Amino acid sequence: MTATGVRAHARIVARSDGRGGTSLPVLEGEGPLALRRTRGSGAEARVMIVGAMSGPLGGDRFGIEARAEGAARLSVGSAAATIALPGQLKGEARYDVRLDVADGAELRWLPEQLISAKGSDLYVSTRVDVEAGGRLVLREEQVLGRVGEEPGRLTSRLTVRVAGKALLDQELACGPGAPGGWDGPAVLAGHRAVGQLVVVRPEFAAEPVAARMLGEGAALTPLAGPAVLVTAVAGDALRLRRLLDEALGHLGG
Template sequence: MDRVTTAGGVRATARVLARGDGRGGTVLPVLEGEGPLAVRRTRGSGAEARVLLVGAMSGPLGGDHFTVAAHAAGGARLTVGSAAATLALPGQDRTGARYDVRLAVDDDAELHWLPEQLISAGGSDLHVTTSVDLAAGARLLLREEQVLGRAGEEPGRLTSRLTVRIDGRCVLDQELACGPGAPGGWDGPAGLAGHCAVGQLVVVRPGFATESPAARAFEEGAAVLPLAGPAVLVTAVAPDALRLRRLLDGALASLD
């Protein structure tokens, strides 16, 4: 499929649908992308299907609007990652860029959403929305990592909103705005406290409904917070992407 370019930038969509095959495996009846959003199946293990998002061009640039939709239907075990970090760059269109992620997971299905970091380059303006709809018996591991600026560079403007619903009930709805023009205090003691990397994990497991992890700090810069549902939120800030990943991986391991 070809990308669609308009006066306001590039419009591109990627779609992934995974289903259980009835024999303990996972099939991908829908695997399609446009222009800068190429999707590729890679080698999975066991019942899992694994998909990579492959950036076919730079972006998103100002004026671009990218959308990724992934649906794990009943019986599916799906992992979606990315081949490289996403780099938000400035463009000629001053309206900024949008990146929308729409995830759905049915009963007896599992989705791991594990892209690489999103880097907010100087002069860029990106608005990211991630919306997740889960059935009561669904399982989810979602990771978000954002890096504010490249080495030695001031960050661009980044606004990120994450909404998670389980069985139609909202358990998480939060927004983070960083960079030039963001509300005051985003980089102060009550915000990122001078750190340039911020990330989170959302872990949904039916077993958390009866035995949820307690709220606690995890090392310096990370916290584990139970949500009002069979879900846990891990948030972390760090001086760089490497330290951020180590904090998130460590906190996830502590939940097992």
């Protein structure tokens, strides 16, 4: 920890072990970003992010990188929700995620919810690069405030590139100080849980998925490439997870 907050970084590299499984030659975490390998299924290696400290707090800087190489199958989750909290230090906290998926590899990024507590100020940046032939399932879930609590300031940006081409670049800012209209009918419409699911599969290039509504509060949109985006809003985290799970089921899991 420094006078400007905690600095923590974690790195995961998954690689085919040559025997039909996936090895983890790099599994490095520090401070609040402890990493644990858990039991996977089949060729998949599974990693859990275990929060060893509270946060991120004001002034903290967290970063995590994950790369799936070759024919690797990697799934990354978290043991619990991440809660952005106010800290003794003033200023914005940052959480930067960098994901890379090689040709023939698969990465499933499925952390638990990010909760924006009252008084917090967090900027989350997620950048994803998928090579041609790579496969991705990415889920993001954000909850604005704990039960009976107003949210903090939360800004999140998601960028997805496939074969070097940008498919998605979007930013959402919510809470005190965010641009006006974030809670209006064109954005969250009073809901306090928002999430998205990005699925990249090579077969979508030949057989595009049609745009459609997925029940109340969720919509599926094909992107300009072998990918689809599902966006959802809900009154609480449980309903949001149900919507995104149902959407992934429609896409074949």
